[in-house]
Amino acid sequence: MEKLLEIAKKVCDQVEIYSLDNKQNVVSFENAKLHEIDTKFQSGVSIRIIKDGKLGFAYTRNLINREELLKNALNSLQGGVKAEYEFPLTKDLPKLNTYDASIETITTKQMVDECNRICEILKTTNGEVSATAYTYTETIRILNHQGTDVSNTSSHFGVYASISYPGTASGIGRVFSDKKFNPMPAHLIQEIVDYYKLSSQEISAKSGKMKVLFMPNVMYAINWRINSGTSGKSVYEKISPIAHKKGEQIFSEKITIYDDPRDDKYPGARSFDDEGVAADKFYVIENGVLRNFYYDLNYAQKMNTKPTGHGYRTAQWESDAISIKPSPSLSYMRYQTGNKSISQIIRSIDRGIIIEGALGAHSGNIPNGDLSIGANPALYVENGEILGQLKDVMVACNIYELLKNVIDVSDTLYYSYGGVMPAILFDNVSVATKG
């Protein structure tokens, strides 16, 4: 990599090299039985160069031919993609606790045994049980012409377990994740069993406006819209409905949202983004007030502001980081917790539903904040009791209205898709049912 940097520096004004190495092992159980084991060893190198204010970009899996990779990047300069920003000089970052060497010695058999253990407990219900355990290690290194040389190795162990209502493939699931092997905590397994048992009966209820509890694993449907509205890219493109509301109260004062990349209690913490910019705790919404938009290098320069350390190589439908150019992303989203437990919150619902899974979160009008999802499953609550599950339920709202009508934020956070999330109870949400 250093050699590639040296040869590229000779022909370009600026150079950045990003490399990635990862190993993954996934064990999956279907119907409480071992079904698949899938192993992946992958690596790659990506180069960005800037010359005369223009960007060149190229990537490869195996850095066998440095000249060819550089030639590809130089060729792409001819397209004339503007790049008026500078790759940063980043140093003296704090050391985070992201890697536990014991991850290397976890055997596939250990993972199989853990899934078996969980399945045995979940099998005490009449539902259909599945479980997946994975280990993942990743090393990212970023070098640039300024002398930045940052790297991070992280270890991940995780389990997802669920019980489905027979004949539906829809049900209750929970995720557990750590930096090393640890058994899935008993209370999480018990939650799956309890919610499953309480909701296994199919019932019907009338459509209307009611209270809706978004469980942690469906918060991503709301977060995608917040991500869109508060992104420097949306502000620049003039499609953020809150572009001119900085400093204003836009949500309930119970809502505080921040990005916390250095929180190394959870796996995958980072002190720099995918452009080598230092990343740190960053408030987006504080007590309902819009505090900040977030930027990568490119959009910060366009908006004449400072990069905030949010340039990540992610895209909604792509997963191959080396082939994706950085763009602004809130990758470590957190909500400030409230005072009540999820079960206390449920007891406070006079009439409403709990959404345990969302379908179609990607198909609404995301820039506008519109959300129209299938609740799959929707648990129906009356007078604080879960009475059963409803079928064919659609929940529709605009998140800029929804987040004004917050009743409670739960007191605990769950490691979930897209961040560490609480459950949130909203008032007066439109729920369409066939009942």
Next chain:
Amino acid sequence: MLEKIKSILSQIDADYADVRYEIKKETVIAFNGRELSQITSNSTDGYVVRALKDGGFASAVFTKPSDAERITKLVVENAKLIGKNKTKPVLLAKTEIIKDKFTPPLKEDPRQISIEEKLDITRKANNVCLKFDKIATTNIAYRETIREKSFVSSEGSEIQEDLITISLAGEIIAKDGTLVQNVRVATGGSDGFHTIRNPEAQFEERTKIAIDLLKAIPIKAGIYNCILNPSMAGVFTHEAFGHFSEADIIENLPAMREKMKLGSKLGSDILNIVDDPTIPHQLGFYKYDDEGVKARRTQLMKNGVLVGRLHSRRTAAEFSEPLSGHCVAEDYRFAPIVRMGTIFIEPADKTLEDLFALLGDGLYILDAKGGQTAGENFTFGAQYGYLVKNGKKSDMIRDINISGNLYKTLMGITAIGNDLVLTKRGGCGKGQINIRSCHGAPHIIAQGLVLGGI
């Protein structure tokens, strides 16, 4: 290349094994609004190995040739571990041994077109959208994905096939005050570069829809009878039925598998559904799947009755049903899984006018906007629609999202048109993306759909 992968295959000590090596070449030209944001051409490669040993079947993926030895050992160990935990050994359905090198005949090969010309076509299409005042921005990209696949199996199959997929597609975003509306635009396919030439008229038409949506009425939540246009009915077929025809989805869900037995009546009497990856010139075309099985037309539903299913070699053996050639991977980063190829509702005899007259009051909804399926439930969105009163199209509507249920919704299809259209761009996600996922239908009437509104 075949020699290199055969030498990896020879290292695998298994009852059956295969190795797939792929070179993937991608060209991307992307605009965000007026700005060109990406123009790149790159090539990457990697290997997928699978092994059946002592009744277990496992897969592994690697990109560094130096990892081959370690990976080939690991995949056999994992297969054995699966075998030990199975009460019933994994079997693979018998398939023909094939030695073939297949390069699809293209009407116009994108590899022969200069990057300048590709950029010019993309820019012109993008500019068509941006000339209108109310358009806030666009995300328009040209994408060319070439998979050069080489597959060898321990049974003796040696297959090389190229898949060349292109699209000119994206999103057009209109804005008025704080109201933002978006529509999608897409053209392309697997048949060559000509599929994206002269796209201006289509891009202008889509832009006008985005602008009209700024004045459309939000639809109220409720239950409606609807005419679905071919794009919408195609996604409906894919989400509401197609995923449940993928054997790996229902394999280990005993209650669902029972309900999805061949011979079950799931749709109305007029409903016939086929998946056929062999239709030439269509987006979903391929000759062999990613485990070396020849693709074949599969009738899935006949007169509302389930008559066929999509399979891999493993699931075909598990279900004791015929092979269909539908085990496909996104690229070298993934082991193949069961996938739809080109799924569609077979056309019947009704004209669009007939359907409006039959509907009376309801909605006409058009152009899919993504969908998702979990078990029996699914949702999908429409980009726009119209109220229909007394068989006549009236006000434009927006915010259309539909929820449905496998066992009920297909029974509600009461009329089928004569105007089959297949999609030109795919992108189904099932852990991995299938950019060739192709679907279609004629106009249909579906009764009793639950709409979410906003």
